[in-house]
Amino acid sequence: MIYRKDYIPITTPCNRRPELAMHPTTITIHNTGNTASKAANERSWLTNLTNTRTASFHIVVDEYEAIECIPLNESAWHAGDGSGPNSGNRTSISIEICESGDYDKTLDNAVKLVAKMLKERGWGVDRLRRHYDWSGKICPRKMYDGGKWTGWTEFKNRVATELTGKDEENVEKAKVYVNGEKIEDGFVLEGRVYVPLRAAGEAFGAKVNWDNDKKIASLTK
Structure with a gap:
C-alpha cells in the first residue's frame, strides 16, 4: 500500500x-x-x-x-x-x-x-x-x-x-501503577512489558511529545 x-x-x-x-x-x-x-x-x-x-x-x-x-x-x-x-x-x-x-x-x-x-x-x-x-x-x-x-x-x-x-x-495484559495509582494497562510480549508512554509520563507530571516525522517520543519535566 x-x-x-x-x-x-x-x-x-x-x-x-x-x-x-x-x-x-x-x-x-x-x-x-x-x-x-x-x-x-x-x-x-x-x-x-x-x-x-x-x-x-x-x-x-x-x-x-x-x-x-x-x-x-x-x-x-x-x-x-x-x-x-x-x-x-x-x-x-x-x-x-x-x-x-x-x-x-x-x-x-x-x-x-x-x-x-x-x-x-x-x-x-x-x-x-x-x-x-x-x-x-x-x-x-x-x-x-x-x-x-x-x-x-x-x-x-x-x-x-x-x-x-x-x-x-x-494478549497478556499488564496492570500499571504510578505512585500507587492505576493508569492505562500495558501488555506483555516476548518477555517484555510494554507500558503506555503518554499515560505513564503524564502521571509523573511530564509533558509527552511525539514527533511523527522523526519517530521520536520525548518526555520533559
Whole structure:
C-alpha cells in the first residue's frame, strides 16, 4: 500500500483545517459512507468548492493507498462532538475507510496501517475508537451489524493480531501503577512489558511529545 501526504491548504473553506495543535491520545475509525469513492476522491472532496460542510479527517485509505490530508498533530472535524479540549475532534487521529472497490483489501490495508500507527506510538488496541464512541453516530457503519458491532470487534482483533501476533482476547495484559495509582494497562510480549508512554509520563507530571516525522517520543519535566 502506498502512503502519501497531500495536505489540504490552510485556506481551505469552511475551516476544515483549523490549525489547532493536537497531542493525540486515540485513533478514531470511520467509514466514508460513499460506495463509489476512492481515497483520492475523498481527498479532493475536502477542497471541492461545492462542498459546504465543516468536516474533515486526517487519513483516508482504500485498496491501493492511504492519503494523509491533515498533519497528525493538528485537529480535524470528524467526531461530531464539538471543540472541547477532551473532544474527539481535539484529541483523536481520524481514519476514513473507503467503501468502494475491493473492500476486503481496503480493510486489510486499514488493519496494517492502524497497527503500524499504534506500534509507533507504543499504544495498544485500547486506544482505538469508533466515530460512534464520540457522538453516537452509526459509524463505521460497515462494522455495525445491526447494533452488535461484530465488525468492530473483528477489526480490533485483527489489529491486535497484526500488532502483537495474538488477538486482543489472548494478549497478556499488564496492570500499571504510578505512585500507587492505576493508569492505562500495558501488555506483555516476548518477555517484555510494554507500558503506555503518554499515560505513564503524564502521571509523573511530564509533558509527552511525539514527533511523527522523526519517530521520536520525548518526555520533559
